[in-house]
Amino acid sequence: MYSRENFKSRKALIEAVAKGPVPCFQPGPFGPHCEDGEHQWEGPHYPAPHRAYASVLVKDGCIVKVRK
DSSP: OSSSSSSSSHHHHHHHHHOEEEEEOOOOOSSOOSSEEEEEEEOOOOSSSOEEEEEEEEEEETEEEOOO
């Protein structure tokens, strides 16, 4: 799944989540909504090659925590 903002690194995602919830979505036939729970975040968005990954906790369609 992706964050609405196209973060280029895991560090940038962590910094944004520290300021507050970050909206997210699931592209393709399984989306666009993300169910509550743990998901795998990828960045940057397709078609750029994914270079950053993180396990995240999603609540109400937003990333609320990045697992270490």
